Amino acid sequence: EAQVTQNPRYLITVTGKKLTVTCSQNMNHEYMSWYRQDPGLGLRQIYYSMNVEVTDKGDVPEGYKVSRKEKRNFPLILESPSPNQTSLYFCASSRVHSDGNTIYFGEGSWLTVV
Amino acid sequence: GENVEQHPSTLSVQEGDSAVIKCTYSDSASNYFPWYKQELGKGPQLIIDIRSNVGEKKDQRIAVTLNKTAKHFSLHITETQPEDSAVYFCAASMVGGADGLTFGKGTHLIIQP
Numbered sequence: 001e002a003q004v005t006q007n008p009r010y011l012i013t014v015t016g017k018k019l020t021v022t023c024s025q026n027m028n029h030e031y032m033s034w035y036r037q038d039p040g041l042g043l044r045q046i047y048y049s050m051n052v053e054v055t056d057k058g059d060v061p062e063g064y065k066v067s068r069k070e071k072r073n074f075p076l077i078l079e080s081p082s083p084n085q086t087s088l089y090f091c092a093s094s095r096v097h098s099d100g101n102t103i104y105f106g107e108g109s110w111l112t113v114v
Numbered sequence: 115g116e117n118v119e120q121h122p123s124t125l126s127v128q129e130g131d132s133a134v135i136k137c138t139y140s141d142s143a144s145n146y147f148p149w150y151k152q153e154l155g156k157g158p159q160l161i162i163d164i165r166s167n168v169g170e171k172k173d174q175r176i177a178v179t180l181n182k183t184a185k186h187f188s189l190h191i192t193e194t195q196p197e198d199s200a201v202y203f204c205a206a207s208m209v210g211g212a213d214g215l216t217f218g219k220g221t222h223l224i225i226q227p
Contacts, residue, residue, distance in 0.1 A: 042219035105157030
């Protein structure tokens with residue numbers, strides 16, 4: 001079954017404590033991306049990756065890091081989380097970016113920073 | 115960059131009636147326009163998409179129309195059912211471009227029994 005798997009699904013953490021949200025896809029997709037979803041703001045892209053070792057900033061990259069060492073994994077790293085990073089995060093992947101191919105989303109990770 | 119405006123933010127319709135959600139985009143280079151449905155507690159799922167070389171596409175009760183001149187596209191759902199209740203997002207991108215999809219802010223569709 002085609003899947004994008006995120007972990008953890010729910011996390012409450014404290015300001016400044018580094019955390020990583022993992023993302024893995026089993027479809028051999030080249031393109032992977034992270035979005036955050038906030039009320040009234042829709043989905044905003046944080047970072048994306050066109051392939052292994054290739055990453056680029058999206059619309060709201062501040063405070064986040066990513067890496068793409070393997071094709072299937074695309075972790076999102078918050079080095080020093082702050083309360084304004086409290087949000088619902090989605091990882092997504094597709095075979096080729098937006099080339100008429102379906103973008104698959106994970107189930108989401110609810111992150112609360114206190 | 116691309117900017118996508120989506121209206122309305124909330125839409126309530128009676129079961130069996132039609133629902134229309136409208137989006138406008140700013141970048142004339144965009145030529146791929148998908149629509150996603152997000153049910154409570156789940157990630158968005160693609161329901162229909164359209165490329166700029168066609169003006170309309172249908173899939174059972176769902177249709178999307180595109181007006182490239184006016185830079186707007188719409189989602190039409192006919193004979194709405196309770197399971198259509200969800201948040202719907204439109205998006206735009208340039209096929210093959212390096213940037214990701216730009217999403218609208220979403221429409222919460224409520225189907226009244």
